[in-house]
Amino acid sequence: MTENNTHFYTKFHPSNYNVYLDINRATKTISGQTTITGEALTTEISIHQKALKVTSVQSQNTDVPFTTDDAAEAINITLPSTGETTLTIDYTAPLTDAMMGIYPSYYEVNGEKKQIIGTQFETTFARQAFPCVDEPEAKATFDLALKFDEHEGETVLANMPEKKVEDGVHYFDTTVKMSTYLVAFAFGELQGKQTTTKSGVQVGVFGTKAHKANELDFALDIAKRSIEFYEDFYQTPYPLPHSWQLALPDFSAGAMENWGLVTYREAYLLLDPDNTALDMKQLVATVISHELAHQWFGDLVTMKWWDDLWLNESFANMMEYVAIDALEPDWHIWEMFQTSDVPAALQRDATDGVQSVHVSVEDPAEIDALFDSAIVYAKGARMLVMVRSLIGDDALRKGLKAYFAAHRYGNATGADLWAALGEASNLDVGAIMNSWLEQPGYPVVDAKVVDGQLTLSQHQFFVGDGVDQDRKWQIPLNGNYAATPQIMKDARVVLGDYADLRQQAGEPFRLNVGNESHFIVNYDDTLRADLLTTSADLDAISQLQLLQDLRLLADGRQVSYADLVPLLKDFAESPATVVNAALYRIAGTLTQFVTPESTEEAQLRKLYDQLSAKQVARLGWTPRAGESNDDQLTRPYVLSAALYAKNPAAIEAAHQLFTDNQADLGALPADIRAMVLANEVKHYGSTELFEALLNAYRQTPDASFKSAIRAALTSTPDAALIKRVIEAFEDADTIKPQDLRGWYRGVLANPKGEQAAWDWLRDDWSWLEATVGGDMEFSTYITVTAGIFHTAERLAEFKAFFEPKINTPGLTREITMDIKVIGSRVDLVEAEQAAVNQAIAAELN
Ligand code: BES
Numbered sequence: 001m002t003e004n005n006t007h008f009y010t011k012f013h014p015s016n017y018n019v020y021l022d023i024n025r026a027t028k029t030i031s032g033q034t035t036i037t038g039e040a041l042t043t044e045i046s047i048h049q050k051a052l053k054v055t056s057v058q059s060q061n062t063d064v065p066f067t068t069d070d071a072a073e074a075i076n077i078t079l080p081s082t083g084e085t086t087l088t089i090d091y092t093a094p095l096t097d098a099m100m101g102i103y104p105s106y107y108e109v110n111g112e113k114k115q116i117i118g119t120q121f122e123t124t125f126a127r128q129a130f131p132c133v134d135e136p137e138a139k140a141t142f143d144l145a146l147k148f149d150e151h152e153g154e155t156v157l158a159n160m161p162e163k164k165v166e167d168g169v170h171y172f173d174t175t176v177k178m179s180t181y182l183v184a185f186a187f188g189e190l191q192g193k194q195t196t197t198k199s200g201v202q203v204g205v206f207g208t209k210a211h212k213a214n215e216l217d218f219a220l221d222i223a224k225r226s227i228e229f230y231e232d233f234y235q236t237p238y239p240l241p242h243s244w245q246l247a248l249p250d251f252s253a254g255a256m257e258n259w260g261l262v263t264y265r266e267a268y269l270l271l272d273p274d275n276t277a278l279d280m281k282q283l284v285a286t287v288i289s290h291e292l293a294h295q296w297f298g299d300l301v302t303m304k305w306w307d308d309l310w311l312n313e314s315f316a317n318m319m320e321y322v323a324i325d326a327l328e329p330d331w332h333i334w335e336m337f338q339t340s341d342v343p344a345a346l347q348r349d350a351t352d353g354v355q356s357v358h359v360s361v362e363d364p365a366e367i368d369a370l371f372d373s374a375i376v377y378a379k380g381a382r383m384l385v386m387v388r389s390l391i392g393d394d395a396l397r398k399g400l401k402a403y404f405a406a407h408r409y410g411n412a413t414g415a416d417l418w419a420a421l422g423e424a425s426n427l428d429v430g431a432i433m434n435s436w437l438e439q440p441g442y443p444v445v446d447a448k449v450v451d452g453q454l455t456l457s458q459h460q461f462f463v464g465d466g467v468d469q470d471r472k473w474q475i476p477l478n479g480n481y482a483a484t485p486q487i488m489k490d491a492r493v494v495l496g497d498y499a500d501l502r503q504q505a506g507e508p509f510r511l512n513v514g515n516e517s518h519f520i521v522n523y524d525d526t527l528r529a530d531l532l533t534t535s536a537d538l539d540a541i542s543q544l545q546l547l548q549d550l551r552l553l554a555d556g557r558q559v560s561y562a563d564l565v566p567l568l569k570d571f572a573e574s575p576a577t578v579v580n581a582a583l584y585r586i587a588g589t590l591t592q593f594v595t596p597e598s599t600e601e602a603q604l605r606k607l608y609d610q611l612s613a614k615q616v617a618r619l620g621w622t623p624r625a626g627e628s629n630d631d632q633l634t635r636p637y638v639l640s641a642a643l644y645a646k647n648p649a650a651i652e653a654a655h656q657l658f659t660d661n662q663a664d665l666g667a668l669p670a671d672i673r674a675m676v677l678a679n680e681v682k683h684y685g686s687t688e689l690f691e692a693l694l695n696a697y698r699q700t701p702d703a704s705f706k707s708a709i710r711a712a713l714t715s716t717p718d719a720a721l722i723k724r725v726i727e728a729f730e731d732a733d734t735i736k737p738q739d740l741r742g743w744y745r746g747v748l749a750n751p752k753g754e755q756a757a758w759d760w761l762r763d764d765w766s767w768l769e770a771t772v773g774g775d776m777e778f779s780t781y782i783t784v785t786a787g788i789f790h791t792a793e794r795l796a797e798f799k800a801f802f803e804p805k806i807n808t809p810g811l812t813r814e815i816t817m818d819i820k821v822i823g824s825r826v827d828l829v830e831a832e833q834a835a836v837n838q839a840i841a842a843e844l845n
């Protein structure tokens with residue numbers, strides 16, 4: 001547990017804040033007065049501030065001496081005495097565009113520029129809006145009063161309902177006891193829709209008037225039903241009168257769980273109900289259910305300190321699936337977990353130097369740098385999925401109910417949660433979990449027949465060089481043979497005579513059935529051959545798991561990629577999305593082994609053609625009314641394979657679809673829109689088409705359509721147009737900084753654009769740093785680059801550029817890991833290229 005005398009909370013316990021803010025958009029200034037009631041434990045106290053110009057501090061209406069310390073983000077105050085006091089602080093502050101604190105979001109309606117003011121306070125940005133003890137443990141109630149250069153037709157939203165407007169000041173009801181990072185408000189010309197849950201909670205969805213009204217409907221339905229679900233699942237009522245969901249045009253994260261006023265990127269809240277792909281709807285639904293899971297887990301009960309931020313996020317990341325699985329059982333939403341979170345965690349966590357889920361952190365400025373989403377969200381959620389599957393839903397719910405009852409309006413640590421779940425399940429949950437939380441990495445379990453005995457052993461799995469530190473995990477094995485222990489704690493375990501076990505079981509040996517534990521399995525030749533003979537009978541998740549584990553083992557050089565190539569056809573006719581996802585991920589990896597425009601590339605294209613042909617014929621280009629979810633979700637995989645293959649019929653079909661819909665490209669079916677547009681740009685491109693699409697990008701409010709256009713434009717083979725795209729990178733009226741990374745990645749992944757994108761990143765690094773440098777996204781520009789590079793030349797350039805930056809706060813780990821990531825890929829390609837290309841040639845018929 002973190003007890004630290006640098007925490008301001010140790011010196012002052014706030015109980016109530018009266019926050020008065022006067023915001024002037026025209027002059028971009030904020031002036032404020034905050035009155036804090038609380039208990040001083042010493043006479044020398046500190047209150048957080050960042051970029052505030054403090055003009056006076058009074059205690060009980062009398063001026064008291066104070067100094068501001070910008071490095072410590074503090075106002076240091078000397079009080080006449082300890083005990084209950086009321087501090088009044090007057091200040092001014094700038095309104096900046098950095099998407100932190102109080103900030104404007106920019107958008108256009110019918111060519112007219114407008115803005116909405118909103119807030120983002122997590123992790124430590126409340127202190128930019130008003131002086132406060134900006135630590136999660138310092139819970140207090142808040143009375144917010146807002147004044148601004150208001151005009152007719154504006155809506156004001158906050159955590160609590162508005163209680164009155166007096167002399168142009170909006171006053172809101174007192175909040176419940178809560179942490180500063182969850183305070184939020186927003187105002188501007190908003191549209192909204194509302195409904196009420198069964199229990200009487202007002203639910204609303206809000207966005208700018210640039211959107212069509214029906215874009216709010218999907219979110220409203222999911223939000224309402226999510227709250228109803230959680231009230232039941234947690235057996236704890238939603239404690240506020242309302243739950244507003246607000247889409248902000250400029251947003252740094254994906255979404256933010258402010259209590260009662262959740263904020264979102266527009267792409268993660270609003271959608272065209274009549275033309276949005278199913279996977280996008282599923283994503284939006286899980287984002288909403290994620291943030292609403294936090295209304296209890298995070299908001300009602302909050303981590304004591306930032307080192308337990310993983311607890312908030314891992315938990316919400318699991319619950320988003322639990323909730324949506326209950327609300328939309330036909331979606332089989334856990335499949336999305338298997339195709340997105342699981343591979344992200346397994347990939348990232350295999351590089352030596354990765355962080356553990358739980359990391360001690362003192363300086364909150366470091367927390368953003370430590371925030372590795374593949375670990376904190378994906379791996380962390382997988383840990384909790386492991387717990388859930390060990391203890392079951394009944395114990396989970398019972399434990400959670402007790403946890404909320406014990407800590408509501410207060411704080412807790414990971415240990416408190418394990419204690420509650422342990423009590424409810426009679427299992428030592430903490431002991432099992434600590435091996436996963438405190439250690440980086442994960443094990444590969446070698447399953448072997450040794451002298452006739454079926455033997456398991458565990459050791460850490462690495463992609464690239466790794467130093468084996470003899471780590472052990474407590475692994476829930478979930479084997480299909482009764483002789484398999486529930487938990488493997490030791491380095492090695494012998495299950496018994498293999499021939500007997502095989503005979504008794506009547507089926508091949510398998511571990512991690514359901515793929516819910518965070519490890520991979522390396523079966524020896526005997527066991528793998530046995531498993532592969534029956535692979536067609538396995539359920540889809542097991543097939544995905546087989547392919548996924550093999551791909552990782554190939555990345556880790558424990559099996560060869562050439563051996564994977566002949567397996568692909570066995571799975572290519574699967575109707576299951578998850579199988580196609582795993583299959584085409586391997587196929588995608590093969591592109592690294594071929595040089596653009598080479599014979600080998602032509603052969604790989606042919607392999608793609610053969611893999612996809614039957615499914616393309618079966619599914620066709622246009623969604624059919626009433627088709628299965630799997631068919632809808634599989635279509636894009638096989639069509640994009642056919643297009644990569646340069647299949648003439650596919651190119652022509654996509655072109656035809658483009659031609660037929662030229663008058664209204666937004667009306668192209670959303671599932672295939674990106675492919676149709678990219679096909680057109682690649683094969684029938686022109687400057688006019690390019691400019692028309694870029695213009696459509698600027699104008700459409702539909703995030704799905706925007707991302708399809710982005711995918712199309714970044715795939716142009718035309719050098720002049722690539723230059724044009726890169727020029728738009730720094731034009732915020734065209735590409736918002738929040739969306740830039742997707743554009744950068746798109747151009748970089750385009751073999752004709754790679755050089756230009758990489759040159760841009762290096763040349764304009766300081767611009768990028770100034771624009772998104774304070775942001776958690778910043779380091780992901782490096783991650784994305786490392787995800788694509790696979791040649792020795794690029795590795796050398798990458799090192800030359802990033803090694804000198806290795807001491808930049810927040811970038812050290814990323815740069816170190818990414819050099820490893822590219823290095824291991826370069827080695828892999830060099831070692832296996834010839835064999836892989838031979839294997840591809842041998843597959844063609
Ligand atoms: N609380 C987070 C956002 C956050 C985390 C802001 C850390 C600042 C620091 C929020 O609940 C969240 O997890 N957002 C995700 C989207 C989510 C649905 C996975 C995000 O922003 O990526």
Ligand code: ZN
Pocket residue numbers: 257290291294312313316
């Ligand atoms: Zn979250």
